[in-house]
Amino acid sequence: MSLADVWPIFGLEVTVGDLSLRLPRDEEVAALARLAGDGVHRPDERPFLTPWTEGGPEARARFVLREHWSALASWEPYDWRLGLAVFADGEPVGSITLRARDLAVLGEVSTFSWLGLAHHGRGIGTRARAGVLSLAFDHLGARSATSEVFPDNHASQGVSRQLGYEPDGVSWGVRGDEALLSDRLRLVRERWAGAPEPVDVRGLDACRSYFG
Template sequence: MLTMEEIFPPFGLLITSGSVEMRVMRDEDIPELVELIHDGIQAPDLPMPFLTDWHAQSFTPGSPDGFPTTSLAWWWSQRAMFAPEDWRMALTVRRDGVLVGMQDVHATNFAQTRHVETGSWLGLRHQGQGTGTVMRQLAVGLAFDELTAQSCGSGYIVGNLASAAVSRKTGYVDNGRNRIVQRTADGKVGIEEQRVLVTPHTYLRPVGPVTIRGADALRRFLAIED
């Protein structure tokens, strides 16, 4: 019988460095992930970091509305729409075996652009311990070393000093500002986003060895050619 890794090769991806481990999210991660989010993500002294305040929705398990149902629909849709022309990997981040956050890597028309976008978050009680920097460095390393990306973009809300620090420690440089819209419980809000970009020339690697398994099968699945 085929394994899930053979059927859906992203499940075979494993990235490790020291005590940090990243894999593509599976359904069995969801209960732990829901608890992590319910315990809090947003630091009270920093601006809301997302385009929508999904993390602050009412906690109503088993209901068709609110969290986690709306987030489940988003997580599952990423697998349903996975294709070489448009893909998104939601990577669980564990430190010492404990789920601490999520790291996204996504791209559109990657064969032509060789560009990916990254985004990430950590549970509130796991912030400020250096994990955010390591997980971002590992995601960028995957893009450059295994997926042949030539640039990685990201962005953060102006005033989010923690996200700015992670970007700086990974080698991102400022790449202009956008006026974007956040959707909150109080309606739409216009806010400044700082765009950042990292290339192989500016990339700062994590301290210590990195191990990546499953990259060959992932490249084939994404139709990535050298």
């Protein structure tokens, strides 16, 4: 009996060209954790609400492990976080999370992603986001997707613009004792032009009920 037999989401895979997006196995989670430990942005930047520059490599690695295990342990069809590892040429290069609450009623998903610092600037983030948006819009029936991003996170802002997101107000978040303002962006299904390259989704039928 395989892992996918007892937890079918492990059999779900989204392929975008040479990128593979899927749940990582334990040894792959460890590799992702080490990748995050090496850095997901330059030390002089603060592009995420997650304080990636605080606590050092071990703290970043442990954060990745906790997030992975927490998402699996708390999964409910009405409230889920699909934390997919992004693989390029068989090696993990980052992570992208697709999240929804009451998807069948609200029709809304949100995304969050990070890449190892060595893999920035290669278009991987745009392609991975397009892959999970294809999963959401073309296979799970989502009607909109949101993203919250700091105004000075130019890379993420650029990805969102390229994929058709539009301004949808602002939101406040807390990091330590700071109150931080983010732009809220929204992509509705009518503006979803499809991924810029073919996306292949495999293994969804076996776990469709997990997504509500």
